[in-house]
Amino acid sequence: KGIVAIVGRPNVGKSSLFNRIIREKKSIVEDTPGVTRDRIYGTAEWLTREFIVIDTGGITLEDQPFAKEIKVQAEIAMEEADVIVFLLNHQEGLSDEDKMIAKILYKTKKPIVLAVNKYDKKTSNFDQYEYMSLGFGEPILISATHGIGTGDLLDDIIHQMPSNDEINKDNRTRVSIIGRPNVGKSSLVNSLIGEERMIVSDIPGTTLDAVDSVVKVNNIEYTLIDTAGIRKKSKIFQNVEKYSYLRSLTTINGSDVVLLMLDASVPISDLDTNIGGLAFEERKPIIIIANKWDLVENKEKEILKKEDEIRAYFKYLAYAKILFVSAHDKTRITKIFTAVEDIRTALDKKIKTSVFNEVLNKAQLINPAPNFNGGRLKIYYGAQVEAYLPTFVLFVNNPDYVHFSYKRFLENQIRLQFGFEGVPMSIIFRERK
Ligand code: GDP
Secondary structure: OEEEEEEOOOOOOHHHHHHHHHOOOOOOOOOOOOOOOOOOEEEEEEOOEEEEEEEHHHOOOOOOOHHHHHHHHHHHHHHHOOEEEEEEEOOOOOOHHHHHHHHHHOOOOOOEEEEEEOOOOOOOOOOHHHHHOOOOOOOEEOEOOOOEOHHHHHHHHHHHOOOHHHHOOOOOEEEEEEOOOOOOHHHHHHHHHHHHOOEOOOOOOOOOOOOOEEEEEOOEEEEEOOHHHHHOOOHHHHOOHHHHHHHHHHHHHOOOEEEEEEEOOOOOOHHHHHHHHHHHHOOOOEEEEEEOHHHOOOHHHHHHHHHHHHHHHOHHHOOOEEEEOEOOOOEOHHHHHHHHHHHHHHHHOOOOHHHHHHHHHHHHHHOOOOEEOOEEOOEEEEEEEOOOOOEEEEEEOOHHHOOHHHHHHHHHHHHHHHOOOOOOOEEEEEEOO
16 A cells, blocks of 8 residues: 655644545544554545555654654655655745755655645635745645545545555565564564575665565565664654554555564563554554563463463454564574465465355354344355455345354354464455345
8 A cells, every 4th residue: 555644834734634535434443452543644545546644743742843843744754655745835825844844855756746725716816836936846726624626636646656566566575573662573683684694675676675675584585674674763753652653554554464573571561452453454464473482481381371361462363373482592483484474375365165165054054143133144155256365255144134253253264264374354244135
């Protein structure tokens, strides 16, 4: 998914535009435990293209002058986004702050869409050339609150957005490592790179970001995403909590498989679950890495306890495999990539309809659906449909009769029978009379 960031000085209408763009698109799972409500990003869709929108105005710095704050916001946009919307306010005209932001944005090679908000037909003397003097071309006139011009703006955004193929040209699996500070992400990267020899990012013909690196494990190459960001932690951004979420989000978004790292030698914290929630919401294949296992005594007894703890905290990640490793001692770290390969296999798997229906029938026999919402669910037949993530359509008497626990039961059955470990799965119920 491409990423669009909205920048502009306070009061130009960034949040209104943000809300207008993500309007009807609610987060997939509203009640994921531990996910922050106070959103500065959202998912949007225009002309069947999905993208992520960031309102950088929501990133604020404590005890910092205003100019610094704007600067940081613009830099974050340049770092994270594929397209930047630079928003101005027509009612107040071009200000010095706008020019300051423009100066920062000159440094980027990313496409910039200039938009002038609070534009009202009645406002006279609109001087397009004044805005064009910023050097970002003709502005698009919009009113975020009234929805005027936002369609044109979205057209332009989509037009400027690199295609998914451009974003990911090589066919290495893209792996990201996320987790709160100090769980051992950099140590894992260092162990991998140290052991397996890193190929630095400027290989001709590849589109690796400067922050990505390639490692070879079990003779297969993987792109580790954002390893530089993990290795040298930027001082300004480190303490901006919202930014660290955003960073995790964009990293997750760009990866095929997510490694969610925990420090297994200490109890799980809210920060761990918040970050896990992000990966879940982005519907990515996930492997849970319980690191620092070398520090734990009585391993055989503790492993069961730890697994229970992790499962209890990450109920929504029931599909994710848990691996106990030590990045420090390099114990079991290659197992991580065996699990990544299992996920790739699962993503490529196509289940024969006849076999799928046998499993469906058996599942209904051993555990018939409960009475729910005034009736009992009856599944007539089902099939896997073409999709990136495993997706199954089940034809039933009435989709309203589906109890969520029964859906979960079916999901588990399919997962177990066909080995879809580690990947999110979709089951869609359709009525068939
Ligand atoms: P990051 O913030 O997630 O990148 O965490 P770091 O890789 O910087 O690790 C934080 C601290 O944990 C460092 O002092 C590491 O040496 C230590 N550490 C990382 N992995 C392990 C491990 O597997 N075992 C032990 N004992 N310490 C570890």
